[in-house]
Amino acid sequence: MTLSQTPAPARSDLVVDVPAPGAVAARPFLKHGALLSVGAVAWAAAIAVIGLDPQTAAGEAAYSLGSGLFQLGVLALLRVLWRTNALGSGKVAKAAILIETGLLTLAIGSTIADGVGVSDLTQPGWALLDAFWPFSMLGMFFIGIRIAVAGRWTGAARFWPMIAESWAVVTIPTLMIFGPSVAAAVAPLHLLIGYATLGILVARKSA
Structure with a gap:
């Protein structure tokens, strides 16, 4: 009697697809939108x-944490707007994002100062x-208008930034x-309808 061993055939159901090196993620802005x-x-x-x-000091600290x-x-x-040329690809569009980033950075400095009670x-x-x-x-409101005018974002994402970023003017x-x-x-309701929804739209963008 002859004994022989035949290797078991590979199971195709265990094959895992590995993305090719350099492949672009389906949702490149998922973390941006989630944040x-x-x-x-x-x-x-x-x-x-x-x-x-x-x-109160405790209230200010909690408020500053949320804001x-x-x-x-x-x-x-803003980083997503820059990467997708949402305002356009010209120098003025890029400058607008840089200026707004500077304004927001200073605003964050104010928030930190308020939170720790030194302001x-x-x-x-x-x-x-x-x-x-x-x-x-207010700068974000004008940016929202520009996104709608530029038309580089399509569908709801084209006009929702203008809705979300009208928070200050409302x-x-x-x-x-x-x-x-x-x-x-009104303020928290507007944040939920506007920016929270915009985050979902940004997270779902593929490019």
Whole structure:
């Protein structure tokens, strides 16, 4: 009697596809969009719980944590705008993103100062630094308009940035006309409808 061994055939169901070197991810902006959405939710939650004007050191720290996370999300959004030429490929479009990045960076500095309790808005320097918060948000509104006009982003992603980035032009007049109680309700709702949704659109972009 002859004994022989035949290797078992390879199982095709165990084959794992390995992406080719240099292959482009299907969702290259997934982390950018996720950070924007998480940041928007975090700031919305901070406003809902604490209000627009924290009155205690602990409240200021918590508020700054939420708003700071949102600002990091907006920085991630600016990086996506740069990489996709969302405003156009010319020098003016690139300069607009760089200027907005500078404004936002200074606004983040103000947020950190507020969070650790070293800012003093009675002093001109600190007051000027604090002003970069609304300046940066207004800058994003104009960027949102430019994205819609440029038309390089298509579908909902073309117009949703303009909706999301209208936060300042909606919330600030609401605060001035209707007072802090109404503004504290409008502000987080606008963040969720606008920026949190925009984060999802950015995360789903393929290019």
